[in-house]
Amino acid sequence: MYKNRKAIKALLIFYVIILAIMLVKAPSFFSVDNAMDILLNVSTTAIAALGMLCVLLVGDIDVSVGAILAACCTTTGLLAKAGMPLIVVIAGSMLVGIVLGLVNGMIVTILKLDAIVATLGLLSIYRGLLIIITKGSWINGLPKNILNLGQGRAFGIPIPVYIMILVAVIMWFVLNRTEWGRNFYAVGSNPASARLSGINVRKTRIIAFAVCGVLVGLAASIYTTRYGGIQSNTGKGWEMTLISSAVVGGASTVGGEGDVSGVFLGALLISALGTVLVFFGIDALWEQAVQGLIIFVSVASYAIDFKKLKSRFVKGGAEND
Template sequence: MYKNRKAIKALLAFYAIILIVMICRAPSFFTFENATDILLNTSTTAIAAMGMLCVLLVGDIDVSVGAVLAACCTTTGILAKAGLPMIVVILGSLAVGLLLGVVNGLVVTMLKLDAIVATLGLLSIYRGLLIIITKGSWINGLPAGILKIGQGKWFGIPIPVYISIVIVALMWFILNRTEWGRNFYAVGSNKDSARLSGINVKLTRIIAFAVCGIMVGLAAVIYTTRFGGIQSNTGKGWEMTLISSAVVGGASTVGGEGDVAGVFLGALLVSALGTVLVFFGIDALWEQAVQGLIIFISVASYAIDFKKVKAKLTKGGRKA
């Protein structure tokens, strides 16, 4: 939890610096429309990042989430165009996300494969199957009614923002107030100790992957209805966005550490960087490199134990 507090403090400090610079350099950045646009961009990332947090907490990682997003988006589009009720469309996307999440969990746990290697292979399988199913064509022409989920507003605020707030609150409750949440932390901290305490480690890891799949399925509904068109390579590279959001927010890649608030702030940072860079007039060709540098700096700012560094420098100075 110490790392989580350091991550949140580092992120808040980083936000403060950005805000001060933006006030001085680009005061037009601070508009209600721009704020809601950033929150809208953050909504899908934040929802799916909550699922990635669960996987990271148990000591695993899922790099197939981009392909899972594409599969769920494709499902949403096909069901919506078939004229099915909105609730069926949503449940269909969640079901596909759940199914692929369970498959990921079973492959990793039952075959005892490294999570990165296993989900990387599954990513290619999912992508290949999608291309076969869709024949590489776009899915367009979604009914206007379903588009309200991603494009509608309540009191001037996009509906996806409300959905993301509800999901973040729900995930906070699950991870902090339920047995599932305690099991995630326990398994990630020490699998042997968790097993000895009566926790079904394999089942807990599978559940974490399943939750991740469901969260991606929900994000896919928002993604599809927001843009109104889906292509087979949707979500390409999205896994790095989710992993970055979680790690920047203080989640450990070796398990046992992570916090909902930190991951949400991480998702907000990763999602807002593009808009900030536009206001700074930075060429789009540099955007990914600048984002990577900022993420590296933000992680390093709480990963390095400055007390130990200071002690070593002081000790070295005394010897001299």
């Protein structure tokens, strides 16, 4: 977990610097309303990114999550318009998510395909099927009682924030206190050793994809009810947001590294970037470029072994002399 600790430390230092600058440049950034808006914005990203963390832990990756989000959002909208109770709407969205997650996991593991190639193909398949089913039309006019999930507040705090905290606590327990969590880390760290120790590697990888799908389904219900409508291209590019949130937070793309706190800090950084740029007076067109720069600097700050790099330069200099 060394890499993850370095990532969290780097993120905390980065946050301190940014907050110090904001305190001088834009004190209004620290208002309670702005804090609630930021937490609301990060809620769906953090919930789904925790699912992506599970996939990354076992050494896989899922780039179809944007399309899965769109499919689950569409399910949420259709069930809500059909007059289904809120619990049924959420369950339906999560069911679609877990089914698509299982499909991804089984295709990757049973067919022994590269995860990024397989899920990239599935991304196009899911998008295409969704356009055929919806005929490219928007889903609007959701019942007001359903919208309370994404727009309601309790004691001044948005309901999605409570859900995010609950999911984070559950995922922390799963990853740190259950056999599932231990298996995720073991499979990602060394699949051969995990297999020799009696762990069903294929099953564990499929479960990781399923967990990712079910959390994307939950995030989709919040997403849909927050905005009150859904279009077929919803979630386009969202896979990079989730992967970035996890990787910036210390999750390794080769497996075995990452935890809940790192993912939350990474998701907070990615989600709050737009708000920070607004307070700095920077055009929103720069958001993607700045996001990429921050991701690069954040990852490089803990990925590069500076001691080894320094020793090489010193050694090289000595040899040149």
